[in-house]
Ligand SMILES: Nc1ncnc2c1ncn2[C@@H]1O[C@H](COP(=O)(O)OP(=O)(O)O)[C@@H](O)[C@H]1O
């Protein structure tokens with residue numbers, strides 16, 4: 256479903272050129288639960304951002320369901336991000352002045368969903384992530400783990416094909432991190448949503464069904480793991 260061919264990304268930091276990705280080949284099928292693992296600076300965020308159309312590649316191609324995202328114009332990319340992708344970030348990235356409910360429904364109003372469908376969809380996902388009754392809280396009145404659950408609800412709400420999660424548990428204690436991973440895994444199996452999540456944490460890698468190792472911008476390992 257997702258195919259990367261010889262993807263390269265070079266950043267210029269003043270005089271210096273940083274080769275963040277140096278020729279990545281990777282195929283991910285629908286419904287996979289893949290961890291992109293590697294030390295800090297190995298290119299994990301760059302890789303996720305390229306798949307998510309947040310960053311541009313310099314060379315190579317990324318094809319998703321047969322569509323070459325490198326050939327899309329800005330408007331097509333924005334529509335693709337809005338309609339097909341969900342994002343989860345290390346620091347949750349909720350809008351602080353909006354309630355949990357408003358954070359989740361904002362993206363739904365952008366895709367033109369009407370109010371009553373929006374309400375129904377939001378209630379379904381709040382239930383799924385275990386936050387029933389907390390819809391009207393502001394992010395500041397939720398714990399880190401609860402904020403990340405809101406972020407998962409937000410990502411799931413539009414029923415995306417792919418959820419990209421950049422170090423989703425890095426700001427959480429290990430117990431809460433594990434709960435978040437279990438939730439992602441349940442959603443992966445229930446909805447067949449493809450999850451691609453990055454980490455440098457061994458505990459997180461152990462949750463993956465497939466482990467792709469990045470090292471200095473290249474794939475250094477790719478293994479299917481036995482069911483954890
Ligand atoms: N916007 C940028 N400008 C310059 N260098 C960058 C930029 N983004 C990332 N890099 C560099 O690219 C390399 C890979 O970064 P990144 O993808 O963030 O790795 P990871 O997420 O694995 O820590 C690092 O050396 C980083 O410093």
Ligand SMILES: [Mg+2]
Nearest residue numbers: 299300301421
């Ligand atoms: Mg990163």
